[in-house]
Every structure is written in C-alpha cells, then in structure tokens.
Amino acid sequence: MPNDSLSRSGNRNRNTPKEKPKGKKKKITGKRIGWTLFITAALAIFCALAGYLFVMVNGEQIYKANKDKINVNGTSKVYDRNGVLMGELSVQKSDPVTSEEIPDLLKKAFVATEDKRFYEHQGVDIWSIGRAAVKDIVARSAVEGGSTLTQQLAKNLFLSRDKTFFRKATEVSIAMALERNLTKDEIITLYLNRIWFGRSYSGIKAASEGYFGVTDLKQLKLWQIATLAAIPKGPSKYNPISNPEDSKARRAVVLQLMFEQGMIGKQEMEAAKAVNYDYKQPEKVQKYQNFMEYVMNEAEDALPGVSGNDLIIGGYQIHTTMDAQAQNALDQAMADDDMFEKSPDDQPVQASMVIINNQTGGIAAMAPGRDYKRGTFNRATQSRRQPGSAFKPIAAYAPALESGKFTMDTPLSNERQSFNGYSPKNLHGYSSTISMTDAITKSENIPPVWLLNQIGVEKGVQFAESLGIPMDKNDHSLAIALGGLSKGTNTLEMAQAYSAFANKGQFQKAYSIKQINNSDDQVIYTHEEAFKPVMSEKTAYEMTQMMQNVVNSGTGRKARIDWPVAGKTGTTQSGISGNSGNRDIWFVGYTPEYTGAVWMGYDKPDGKHMLRNYSGQSAAFFGRVMGDALKGHPVTQFSQPKGYEPPVVEKPVETVQATAPSGLNGSYSQDTQIVSLSWTASAGDNVQYRVYRKGSSDPDFTPIMEAMKGTSGEDTSPVPGNTYEYYVVAYGPDGKESERSNTISVEVPADTTPVDPQQGTDPNQDGTLPDNGGVTDGQNGTDQGNTNPGGADNGTGTDQVPMTPGDTSGNGTGGTGNDNGSSGNGIDTNQGNGQTTIPDTGTVNGETTVNPNDISTSTTGTLGDGGQENNFNDHSNSNRGHRNRN
16 A cells, blocks of 8 residues: 555656746846946937927027017006006006116126026026925925026016926026027116016116106116116015015115125125115006006906016906996096095095996996005005994894894884993984884984894804905904994995895905906906805895985985985094094995995094094095996986885975074083983974084084984083083985074083092993093002003903002903003903903994994903004004004
C-alpha cells in the first residue's frame, strides 16, 4: 500500500502542469533615464515653443484687429425709459497729450509705482508673475496681479476685468504685441492718456485739471505728481476728493518708492508727504448728473467684470428707468428756494426725494439733495433718518389688517394707557375706541401701539423687512409703531416700501437699469422683474383707501393734486431739551402711477438748526412735484379687488371759509406737566383747528397741533422754565386759515420736584430724558449725564449701589431707565427690575414724534440711539449717557 500510494502520488505530480517561470525585472539603467529625460525635455520645449508661438500669433492678431481702439475713445451713453439720450458717462474727458507735454518726473513716478522694471522687460515681468503666483497659491485665490504697466494698458484697451487664466494669457500676448509694435515711450504715453483716475476722469490731463486745476502738466508739483501716481491702484479709494486721508497715505508710499529708486531726494520726499490737499474744484453740472451716478453704481453691480473705467470708455449703451418729465419736475422743485424753510445761516435745509414707477419698480426720478455736486453725499440712499408717523402703516396698520384679526372698522383702543411702562400720548385727546380709518387720518398714537401690541412686535418687524426696510436687532420694541428705529431709513427705502401698497401688495426692489448693450450692440444685461406678494390685494387696497383719507381730510392735505393720492406724513421732534423744533419731516405717498417719498431736514441738526415747520411742507413739495410729473397723463383710479365692496371714503366738502376762533385760554398743570388749551368754536361746516406756539427762545410762532376737530388740546412738550405764547386758527376743507384767535401767554415754572433718594427723576413723567448735566447727589443720587458729551439720561429707577454724600461718580446699577455712569457719563445697565424702557413719544400737528434720544429694545431693556442720520447727526445713545458726533 505504501508503494501504491507513492506511485499514485508520483502520477499526480507528473500530470500537474508546470508553472511558467516569472519574467526578470528590467533594470533601471543610466541609458533608460537619459532617454526619459530627453523625451520629457523635448516635449516641454515643444509645448513651450507652441505656447510661445500661440501667444505671439494670438496677441499679434488681436492687436491688429483692434488697433483702432488705441486712437478711439468711445464713451458709454445713457438713455431714459423712452430711449432718449440722457448723456454720456464720461463728462471729464480731455484731449490726449503728447510725450513732450508729459514731464519726465511724472513718467518716472508711474514707473516707480506700477512697474519698476518697465524699461527692462518685453511686456511681461517673469519675476513679478512668479511672485504673484506664489501669493495666489498661498491665499488659494487670485489676490496678486503681477501685471506690468504694458499689461495694464493691454487690459484697459482690449479686455474685460475678470481674472481667469485664459484672460491673463491673452493679456500677456497683447502686451508682448504692444511691445513689438510700440516704443517704451509710446507705451507709457498711451497708458497715461487712457488710465482711469476715478470720478470719471479718463487720462492724465483730465485728472490733473480736475484734481488740481492744472492744464499744463509741466506745472505740476512733486506732491501733485505723486498724488496722481497713487490713484490707479484704487481710483475710488485713493483720489484726493473722495478720500483725502487715504490719498495722502498712498501718496507717501509713492514718494517713498521714488526716493528708494533714486528719483528724488529725502528732503523733497518729506516736504511732498506733508502737503494737505485743499483744492476746491469748480463744479461743472451735467443734466441728470445725480441719476447717472446712481446708474453707474448699479451698472458696476450688474456687470461685475467691468470696472468704472471700462464703463466710461467701453462704448456701452445703458437703458434706464428714468422718466424725464418726472426728473425735470423734481429738479425744478429742488432748485426753488420757496419750497424750503429759510435757514438762520449758511447751512441750508436739505431734502431728498425718490419716485418709483409702481408697475415696474423702476426708479423714475431721484434727488439726493439741493445743489447736488458730483460724487457728494446721496441723501436718498446713504442718509438714515427717523420716519416718525410715516412708519405707522408699515409697522402697525398693514400687518394688523393682514393678520385677519382687524378690519378698517374694528374698534381700536384709544384710551390713555401704558404698555409695560411705555406711555405714548395722543394730541387730540382720548376716547374708549376709534376706527382704524379715523386713527390713521388723525395720526393718533395710542391705536398703532395698541395694535402692534395685539399682533406682536415680531409681526411688525417681519412686515417691515418684507417691504425692504432693514430692521436692527434693537428694533424689536413697540417704539417701531411710531417710527422709532434704531438706525432710521431713507427716501429710497420708504418709496420702495409704499409702492407695494400701490401695486396691489406686490413688492419689487427698486432699480434704475433696464438693459445694457455692449459696443457691438449686443444685449449683455437685462433686468429681471422679481415681484413677490407681501400682502393680500385686499390689505393693500384698504390701506390705500385709508391713506387717501389722510390726504383728503387729514394731515396730508397739502399733497392733494388732481389725481387720486394716498399717503402719510411723518415728523420727529428735535430730541434736544428746551428745543421745540423738528428734526425730520416726511411725506410718503402714491398715485396709481408713481410712489414718491420726501424728506426734509438739516444735515447737521443742533439747537440752532431745527425745522420750525411741520410735515405739511414736505406734503406740499410732494404735491408740487407729482402734479408736474403727471401733467398731460390721463387720470387713473386705484383699482379695487374683484368682489370687493368699497368703503365710503371721506371726500372734501366745499364750505364757507371758517371764522376766527375766540376765547382762547390755557393753563399749565404741575402734576401732568401739560399745557391745557381751550377756545370757542368757529362758524362753518367741517371746521378744523391749528394751534401755533412760540417759546421764549423761539424766533417765531410754529404750528404744534394740526387737524383738530374739537375745541381743546394739550401741549405735551413744554419745557420747564419757559414762557409760551399760543394762538389758534381755523380752516375748512379748502385749507385756508382764518384770522388768528386772541394770543395768550402761559408760564411753565422751573421744575422744583424734590429728588426721591431711592428713585431717579423723570421731570416730564413721560420718558423724556433731559440733558441737564452733572450728578445730583443724594443717598443714591440721580445721574443726569454730562452736558459736554451731550448726555441725557435720568429716567426712573432704584439706584442699587448708594453713593456717599458729595460723591459724583454715579457708580450705581440702575432700575428702569436709571442712569449710573462713571464720572457723570451715565452708563445705564437697566438691571434693577428688568423692565423695558421705550422711548418718549409725543405728537406734532396730529402725528407722532419720537424723541431720537430714547429708542429702546424690548429684549435688553436698554435705551438706544434714534438713528445714525447720515454720519452727520446726533448719535445720542441714552443707555450710555452721551452723544457721539460722527
């Protein structure tokens, strides 16, 4: 058996196929490595030669095909909504200068700054490109250009501004072609004639004349040469008119480079660095200038790969939404001094207005201010001011209707009351209830606050945001019902918001460009309409009906024209203790065709610069402009929703002119700190009254109550220690005032209320925080801020950390509205009882006024600022007890 087993085993082994021997590994020899390197090098050389040949041929072809661009400077044109030419973007263009007209030092300054190896390379600086590539790799994005001066010229002449590999390769090829066809001196001369210098200045001569008034370039001083050489790195940032400090800093960098490269001496450098720019350029006004500047900014956003210089000289055709008739009407009204209150000095009353086409959302007309200068502050878009009662429809009435819980006829609470410590006041007295229509017509204050409290503050905030109003985190309080916004708003945003009421509840962001064609007349941009429903058609229509009442028989009567008009007035009071003037007056309204928002006020409001008039003046401005803008148009009506039964809208009734009121008398109550007035009624139908007041320090009488149907009223904002004179006039539906009533004088004694050692003081009992300065010491003390920084904080509350007698440091921790700053600066922590303090509100001429020093937040309970007000105005922040002048 063992032998058999072995035999079988042997058979199996003989029958199994034998495995093939494995192949031998090839050895890596020197010869093989050599051939590999040779082939790789040959391929690299071939690719390099092919690439170089492609660059050469491609650049030469582009150069020859577009050679005419070197001598032709086609400016972009702007057209109105009807295709009529408005003008050209480049309005500061000059004839090109020859090389002989450009001083050698000016050329050297640009070489030192932009391309110090300009005279050594052939269009491309390999070292700079390598350095830029390393920086791009490190940053993982295209952050460094590495472009030579010749490449910049190639880009400006032939290419767009996007930064891609293929565009960069084309730029290089064109630059090399320029170097082969032009001399270095021709290149730098062409460069200086074509580069953009900001503010629509194209070319070195236009920039020299525009920034310095120098037409002969050889007359330029060293500091001026360096200033010009500093601009191309950032034309908007480094031009001396828009940003003199940044320009001076960049000029110093240019001078340093010129010194390091041996072009100037150290003493020359230091002297040129120290010069301050103070040139006042003569302004050349172009028609529709402000609208065209807005269009240019929008075009840069619409075409992200196109620079400002490209827009100016790129031969674009920009078709806008501007209505020439509306813009002309607005410009003429802005130029009419009779439309504005007289200023006590050379700081004029300013204004802005925006008109929007309701059907398209396009901007029909815009006025950034009176006597607008190129490139200056645009109040229509950059200013932020408190809207007062003009915000009631946005924050309270419309969202209440939209909630479905309220109608135009729902009885709203109109009783004197407080909302968790917030106590707004009515001008026309109080009643148990009032309809929404009457409340908005009279501009009462209790109903919108009550409504917002019922539906919830968040509903009001969300509705305002849906209408394009940016709301701050500190705006979550009942104060927004009366226009108390922490950062304010502007006429563009308000017109945009109200246009949704006019457009059946559909909102669209305002725009100014319909279409852009390139130099070959190809459409490269078209605005896409993006309407979105933000409220029901029923809500929008009912808001329109109620705001028609405001214009027909309420506070907006002066906006009436021969078209249906709906709108709302707004006023904010001065916010300065002892000053009865107004900081801002508004009217925002609309016809079926157009929506317009008007603001008036001072850029730098202070005790001397406050408006004595009320929002009737802004309403009158609206009426003047809108009447002229629609002249010749067919009159249309607001369309109602299908199946809707229209409410009865109060129409103006023609009556005999009202007779003068009589028997005016008044008295001041120390307890309520209110002046109560009463008089005998005038004869006539539908008579209303207007009350005028003049304080001890006021130059003249100003209206303080408007659209009053009763024969009594309350002045809720007298300042202790003043004497006031009052008279009353009556008027009917025609708006004509009667003769004056008798004039009375009411003395408001100085406040002598003792300080409760356990409480702070609120002299007006209404949340108004006076600016009294210093710290009154008691057991705990009342910190009233520091008058030097303009503090105004003394509300009520328990000071939890006692002060020793004579101590004015004010180091307590406050209760509601209690100010406890250090060194009298008033830091209010509002930690006492956790209550929320909300700003003081009052009324002027039948509408809400908000003291901009007292805006609160319901989340933190701190008092805040009433608005940035275009970086000019009081940034009063009562939770810190001081005002910052920005």
